Amino acid sequence: MIDIREIKTIEQLEQVQQLEYNVWGMPSIPIHQTLTAVKNGGIVVGAYDGDQLVGFSYGFSGFREGKSYLCSHMLGIDENYRSKGIGEQLKYAQQAIAIERGYDLMVWTFDPLETRNGFLNLSKLNGICNTYIENCYGEMKDGLNKGLPSDRFEVCWYITSDYVSKNVSIDATDAIPVASCVLNEQGFPCLNITENLKYNEDLYIMPVPKDFQALKMQDPTLALDWRFKTRYLLQRLFAQGYAAVQLQQQEHYNEYVLVKLETLNLGGAKQYENYGNYH
Template sequence: MIDIREIKTIEQLEQAQQLEYNIWGMPSIPIHQTLTAVKNGGIVVGAYDGEKLVGFCYGFSGFREGKSYLCSHMLGIDENYRSQGIGEKLKYAQQAIAIERGYDLMVWTFDPLETRNGYLNLSKLNGICYTYIENCYGEMQDGLNKGLPSDRFEVSWYIASDYVNKSVSIDAKNATPVANCVQNEQGFLYLEITENLKYNSDLYTLPVPKDFQALKLQDPTLALDWRFKTRRILQQLFAQGYAAVQLQQQENYNEYVLVKLETLGLEGAKQYENNGMYH
C-alpha cells in the first residue's frame, strides 16, 4: 500500500534527491535549496512503499503580478511504480497542504506533447493551460528531452475553485479541429494544419501523438515537425483567449480540447502579452 507523507527533514530530502537522479539522470537539486524552500513556504510530498520512497513532488513559493502562488517544479515516480495513480495522489496531497497554508493557485510546466502528463494535469486534476513557453529550459540533454526544443505548457491549477473541485465534462463532438492527423508513407501520423481559421468557435481540438517518445525514436525529423506545428497553433489559440482544458483519447491519437478562458468562471485568470507568453 502506498502511503503519502509530507517531506520535511534533511534525511527525507536526501531520499528525494537520490530518486530524482534515478529518474532523470541529471544533477539533482541541492539539499540546501530544497530545505530552504521547505522552510519558506515550499511543499515537498513523498509517496512511500513501506519506508521506500517511490515518488515525490516538489514546489516552492512564487510571486507574480502582486500574487503569491505555489510553483510545483518537479514530480517524479520510480519507473517500477508508474501507471498506478501515484502522481494523482501526490498532487491531491500537495493541493490539500497548499490550501491549508493559504495558497489558491499552483503552477507548473510540462511538455504539451507528453500526453500522459496532459491527461493527468487537465482531464484528471482540472488544471488549465493558457501559457506556452518556447524552449523553456534551453537545450536539455536527458533522455526524455534531448534533441528537441524544451517547449512547455504552464499549468494553472486554481486549487480552491469550483472549477477544479467539481466534475468537469466537455463534449467536444462539435468542436472545430485546428489540424488533422494524416498518415505518411511510413505509416506515421503527421499534422496537417487547417488554414484560415477565424478563431470564433466555442471549442477547438488539436491532435497530438499518443506516444511522443516512441515517435521521436522512430522519426526524429517528424517529431520536430510536430513540435513546431503545435507550437504555432497553440500560441495562436492562446493569443486569441483560448485555454487547453482537457486531453481526450482517440483511436490513433490524442487531442487537446480548447475553450475560451473567460467561459470558465475563474476569478483572477487573465491573459496578457508578456515576452511571448500568455498568462
C-alpha cells in the same frame, strides 16, 4: 499500499535527491535549496512503499504580478511504480496542504506533446493551460528531452475554484479541428494544419501524438515537425483567449480541447490570466 507523506527533514530530502537522479539521470537539486524552500513556503510530498520513497512532488513559493502561488516544479515516479495513479495522489496531497497554507493557485510546466502528463494535468486534475513557453529550459540533454526545443505549457491549477472542486468536464462534441492527423507510409502520425481558421468558435480540438517519445526515436525529423506546428497553433489560440482544458483519446492520436478562458468558472482567474506566450 502507497502512503503519501509531507517531506520536511534532511534525511527525507536526501531520498528525494536520489530518486530525482534515478528518474532523470541529471544532477539533483542541492539539499540546501530544497530545505530552504520547505522552510519558506515550499511543499514537498512523497509517496512511500513501506520505507522506500517511490514518488515525490516538489514545489516552492512563487510570486508574480502581485500574487503568490505554489510553483510545483517537479514530479517524479520510480519507473517500477508508474501508471498506478501515484502522480495524481501526490498532486492532491500537495493541493490539500497548499489550501491549508493559504494558496489558491498552483503552477507548473510540462511538455505539451507528452500526453500522459497532459491527461493527468488537464483531464484528471482540471488544470488549464493558456501560456506557451518556447524552449523553456534551453537545450536539455536527458533522455526525455534531448534533441528538441524544451517547449512547455504552463499549467494553472485554481485549487479553490468551482472548476476544480466540481471536476467540471467540457463537452467537445461540436469542437472544430485546427489540424488533422494522418498516418504516413511508415504508419507514423503527421499533422496537417487547417487553413483559413478565424479562431472565433467556442471550441477547438488539436491532435497530438499518443506516444511522442516513441515517435521521436523512430523519426526525429517528424517529431521536430510536430513541435513547430503545434507551437504555431497553440500560440495563436492562446493569443485569441483560448485555453487547453482537456486531453481526450482517439484511435491513432490524442487531442487537446480548447475553450475561451472567460467561459470557465475559475474564481480569481482573471487576476492571473495572460502571463504571456513567452519566447
